[in-house]
Amino acid sequence: MNVIFIWGKKMKKIIFNITVLMCFTTLFLANAQAQTTSGSDSRSAFAAIEAQGYNYLSSLTIEIIGIGTSGSGVGYGDLNGDGVIDSSDYILLRRFILGIISSINNITAADLNGDGNIDSTDVILLRRYIMEIIRVFPVESMAPTPTPIPTQAPTPTVDPNAKLVALTFDDGPHAQLTPLVLDKLDKHGVPATFFVIGQQINSSTSAVMKRIADSGHEIGNHSWEHQNMNNMSAQAIKESIQKTNRAIFEHTGQTPKFFRPPFLSTNSAMFSSIDLVFAGGVTANDWDQSTTAQQRASAILNGVRDGSIVLLHDVQPLPHPTPEALDIIIPELKRQGYEFVTVSDLFRLKGVLINPSDTKMYNSVP
């Protein structure tokens, strides 16, 4: 669980960084210790984090101007400044560390251990905070108390009872249509999971696959050619899955954990042949071209509950109102207190094991 998700293409750089960081870890720890001597609480908080046995896998040292003013309304962890600390902030930080984006407006809020660097330690801390493993960032317990009223403790910005929902999109990748959905996810700052069809992954969609992965979205397996597997042999089923997994890995470095059966049809041969967890979801009839954006949105909003997987399509014939429906669905679910997560994060946050031996299809978790 304490492993940072890493894109395959960054591996070389990261392996190099491990070597460099081995040399600097001692220095880093000594420095962190020196900076936390202002309070025994902060030391013990930091020591507790260190004791978890983190690996310092990558590091990008950034000059932070004004870090000395921490403790007065910085909003640690809320990198997009929307008032909540959630997986959108996590994705933002991860993209920054990997150099996919070059700046974050609220950069001061990202130095969660208060060491003056924005690096993998902060990514780990943010992830652990969102997963409610820790309740306070080390930098917050280091901050000086600005007023003599200690009873005015900051209100936690993460609701431990936040409702979770996982948006998923089927039948891509497509060079023109998939970006319409990706643009909406960027606009609203939420992660999603894309169930892709293996034979559509080629040189014309390679850039789209990379964009999905680099944006922090998850990629699932939707078979090789969208065939109904009900009448297929176990061998043919396995080949369809494995070819698709290989194509996904070659283009993104991701290995899928989830499978979305074409037409949502399942049978025992599929469950025994496919070593992935089956994901269904709340649907919106968005394969019917006559369904309007509002009708699609209403179907999802009426069907969603805490833990739901939402099943939509990034690829359908034009006119395709699903991207437009996202402009209704996402803000409304945010208003209702939902946090958007990938399917993997939904399982983790709900404490449900991702077990490839399961013989059920999940429409929600648990």
Ligand SMILES: [Zn+2]
């Ligand atoms: Zn499909």
